[in-house]
Amino acid sequence: MAGEALPTGPRGCGAPREITLLPHTHWDREWYEPFEVFRERLVAMMDGLLGLAEGGFPHFHLDGQTAMVDDYLEVRPEREAAIRRLAAAGRISLGPWVTQADEFLVSGETLWRNLERGLARARELGRALEVGYLPDQFGHVGQMPQILRRFGIDRAVVWRGVPRAIDRTPFRWEAPDGSAVVTEYLAFGYSVGWRVPEARDGRELADLLRGTAAGLGPFLLDGRMLVPVGWDHSGPDPTLPAKVEEARRWLPAVELRVGSLADHLSADPPPGLPTWRGELRSSARAHLLPNVCSARTHQKRERGEAEALLERYAEPLAALVPGLPWPADELDRAWTLLLWNAAHDSVCGCSHDEVARAVDARTREARAIAERVADRALAALAAQVARPGVLRFNPSPFEREGVPGLGWRVEDPGWPRARAEAIPLSLDAGWAWAGDVAFRLRDERDEGDLYTFCPAEGDGDLPLEAELLGPGLVRFRGEGIEARLALRRAPGEAFLRLDVEVANERPDHRLRLHLRLPRAATGSVAGAPFELVERPLASEGSELEAPSPTWPARGGVWAGGLVALAHGVFEYEVVDGGELALTLLRCVGTISRERLATRPFPAGPGVPTPDAQMLGTWRFPFGVLPTDRPEDLIQAWERFALPLREARAPGGGPLPARGSLLEIEGAALSSVRRVDGGIEARIWNPSRRRSARARVGGHRLLLGPARIETVRLEAPGGAHPG
Numbered sequence: 001m002a003g004e005a006l007p008t009g010p011r012g013c014g015a016p017r018e019i020t021l022l023p024h025t026h027w028d029r030e031w032y033e034p035f036e037v038f039r040e041r042l043v044a045m046m047d048g049l050l051g052l053a054e055g056g057f058p059h060f061h062l063d064g065q066t067a068m069v070d071d072y073l074e075v076r077p078e079r080e081a082a083i084r085r086l087a088a089a090g091r092i093s094l095g096p097w098v099t100q101a102d103e104f105l106v107s108g109e110t111l112w113r114n115l116e117r118g119l120a121r122a123r124e125l126g127r128a129l130e131v132g133y134l135p136d137q138f139g140h141v142g143q144m145p146q147i148l149r150r151f152g153i154d155r156a157v158v159w160r161g162v163p164r165a166i167d168r169t170p171f172r173w174e175a176p177d178g179s180a181v182v183t184e185y186l187a188f189g190y191s192v193g194w195r196v197p198e199a200r201d202g203r204e205l206a207d208l209l210r211g212t213a214a215g216l217g218p219f220l221l222d223g224r225m226l227v228p229v230g231w232d233h234s235g236p237d238p239t240l241p242a243k244v245e246e247a248r249r250w251l252p253a254v255e256l257r258v259g260s261l262a263d264h265l266s267a268d269p270p271p272g273l274p275t276w277r278g279e280l281r282s283s284a285r286a287h288l289l290p291n292v293c294s295a296r297t298h299q300k301r302e303r304g305e306a307e308a309l310l311e312r313y314a315e316p317l318a319a320l321v322p323g324l325p326w327p328a329d330e331l332d333r334a335w336t337l338l339l340w341n342a343a344h345d346s347v348c349g350c351s352h353d354e355v356a357r358a359v360d361a362r363t364r365e366a367r368a369i370a371e372r373v374a375d376r377a378l379a380a381l382a383a384q385v386a387r388p389g390v391l392r393f394n395p396s397p398f399e400r401e402g403v404p405g406l407g408w409r410v411e412d413p414g415w416p417r418a419r420a421e422a423i424p425l426s427l428d429a430g431w432a433w434a435g436d437v438a439f440r441l442r443d444e445r446d447e448g449d450l451y452t453f454c455p456a457e458g459d460g461d462l463p464l465e466a467e468l469l470g471p472g473l474v475r476f477r478g479e480g481i482e483a484r485l486a487l488r489r490a491p492g493e494a495f496l497r498l499d500v501e502v503a504n505e506r507p508d509h510r511l512r513l514h515l516r517l518p519r520a521a522t523g524s525v526a527g528a529p530f531e532l533v534e535r536p537l538a539s540e541g542s543e544l545e546a547p548s549p550t551w552p553a554r555g556g557v558w559a560g561g562l563v564a565l566a567h568g569v570f571e572y573e574v575v576d577g578g579e580l581a582l583t584l585l586r587c588v589g590t591i592s593r594e595r596l597a598t599r600p601f602p603a604g605p606g607v608p609t610p611d612a613q614m615l616g617t618w619r620f621p622f623g624v625l626p627t628d629r630p631e632d633l634i635q636a637w638e639r640f641a642l643p644l645r646e647a648r649a650p651g652g653g654p655l656p657a658r659g660s661l662l663e664i665e666g667a668a669l670s671s672v673r674r675v676d677g678g679i680e681a682r683i684w685n686p687s688r689r690r691s692a693r694a695r696v697g698g699h700r701l702l703l704g705p706a707r708i709e710t711v712r713l714e715a716p717g718g719a720h721p722g
Helices: 035-054 067-075 077-088 110-124 144-152 202-219 240-250 290-294 296-322 328-342 351-381 630-642
Strands: 003-008 017-023 131-135 154-156 171-174 181-183 224-229 255-258 273-277 387-394 406-411 425-427 429-434 439-445 465-469 473-478 481-489 496-504 511-516 524-528 531-536 550-559 562-576 579-588 616-626 645-647 659-660 668-675 678-683 692-696 699-703 708-713
Touching: 003 351, 003 439, 017 240, 035 067, 035 077, 067 077, 110 144, 110 328, 110 668, 110 678, 131 144, 144 154, 144 181, 144 708, 202 224, 202 240, 240 255, 290 550, 290 562, 290 579, 296 328, 296 465, 296 562, 296 579, 296 668, 328 351, 328 473, 351 387, 351 645, 425 465, 429 465, 429 481, 439 473, 439 481, 439 616, 481 511, 496 511, 496 579, 511 562, 511 616, 524 562, 524 630, 531 708, 550 579, 550 630, 562 630, 579 616, 678 692, 692 708, 699 708
Parallel strands: 017 224, 017 255, 131 154, 154 181, 171 273
Antiparallel strands: 003 273, 171 181, 387 406, 387 645, 406 659, 425 429, 429 439, 439 511, 465 473, 473 481, 481 496, 496 616, 511 579, 524 531, 524 550, 550 562, 562 579, 562 616, 668 678, 678 708, 692 699
16 A cells, blocks of 8 residues: 554653754755765865864764765765774764665665665775665655665654654554564654754753754654754754753753764664554655656656666676676676666756756666676577577566576577557547557646646646547647657557657646546556555645645556556556546756745755756657556566567577576566675565465575565576576
8 A cells, every 4th residue: 555554652742851963964966056066065064074073073974875975085085094983983874875865766676775785885984874764755665664674774764755644753664564664753854953053052052952842842752852953965063062061051851962863763662653554655744746756757767777777687697697707897887877866866857957967877877888788698698509599588587478587598580570560549539549448648737846746727738639640650739749659569468559759849838648547446556666556546735735646656557457567667647537647748947946836835946947848859668458457567567668688699509499597486576686606586575465485496485475585596506498
């Protein structure tokens, strides 16, 4: 489900008995300014911080991400020893992430590697903060508690997305498999203590903290209050320790300290914690900013394609093809680029145009690396088979077109290949029909920004005219926009392929593909990191932000008897229970506007973003599958988005014409790679209700509902006939 509250415990205590002031910064590597502009500020901030810390400043929290430290060390490599000393002594906290990634717009494997690499780098630099610090993400995926627990982390910190039903801190946050983390809720955000540096002395600080306690007190279950002191791109307040020392005189009943997250979270949680299970996507007390999912939509598709190339072709082939050295440096570079791009302001597209162009360049480079690694490994496999011909590789864990899962088959070069056939179409009242499948385009004005869609007052629809151009081809035209949609079916595929090409010269609008549902829908089931998540028609809203009927989907979504498939992440809405709308373009010209009908407060600076108007020609491939089974989404997406890959085989090698590199059964596949000389495969169970009997090579395991498992094989087992 999108999330559900479980029976709750006691009410908040009202008055703090212990206050931890957490000096920190929230550091966006790039946002309304490019990376190098913010790095110049970072170097100045870090220079000052290290000097203070070496002089006795108690603690500073470096935003839970190691990227900012590495960005600094590129300029000041001579300061690495100081960072190591201070981290080991607990004076600065590092990690656990590489970057503060958006959780919905990247793959589950990206979230996993972000944490794995962040923890490793922080430990290398002295000590890692083992807290799931997630201060500014635009909501949180349901499997995050399980991801954290798999790394031994049992505490988390969140702000956005927490629903109205959770009105105390800490609370128990559960993943669909039952894994749970005790979670500190930043009810008023990560900058609630932003005025603390303005206090001139301890008495003024005590007054400020009394006001803060009045707001936070009702949320406190155990009388322990966390006050983050910092904000975007801020540095430490050198006067804080002295002011705290003096403020203790004015707050004699409170234990007041400057401390770390680890200090604050070290106590055992109180009994009877309120519990939430699943994803956090509410705007009850903070902006969720849901329409970043449709800002610069081409970036979401291109990132998804790059992740798929790296996770499902490059790494598995490089790991499993016999005799190949593991290309660690190349793969490390590809992951570094994708993790930089995973930072929330980068991947969301809600940034300066120059930042967006840098994101595009990194994605292209990561994709090129993955292509080279995959092509090289596939050529090495093709060189080892006995029979000459065309070798076809299947990246899925199940058989496709006669090719074993994670295996190959050699075919004759002249083997006849059936071509995709165009599907006859008819038009009726603006809808294009192909049997029981119907689709149309709808365009409407958008008065919003990169964060939030805002419809125009009155009738915001922009008219489009439909025209059949030939078998399986229809055109929609309006002022400043033309779109061609081609519908076809490939042999052996249960779904239809719907390719959309849009030539857009119109600003300030939202263009969506609407699919008619076979039956009325009361919710949806969408792909998300390591899960199929069940959702209602709209998220919870408030006076801060209107309830949002749009949601992110990774790879596909099911509603009302229909699955829609796509590359990467896309935005969808179930419209009036009878249509599934998929956002193609949301064209806006600024990062944030001051006031919208859907969001009466700004979400960022009003920086112009002309590139985000998405002028030009764009292509969007989709798949459409009528089915009553939401779980069909997983295999359908693999067939849609992960094509069989080919290489010419000269013949004369030791391997048979058909075989498998690694047999996996009964589970969805996330990744296969080489680790410490062996093979590691990560699998997961898409069902929230049933266990699955899975097999990875010779390992058999019972995979609990919604469970993620990492299976380690001692050494590459080698290819075998399939």
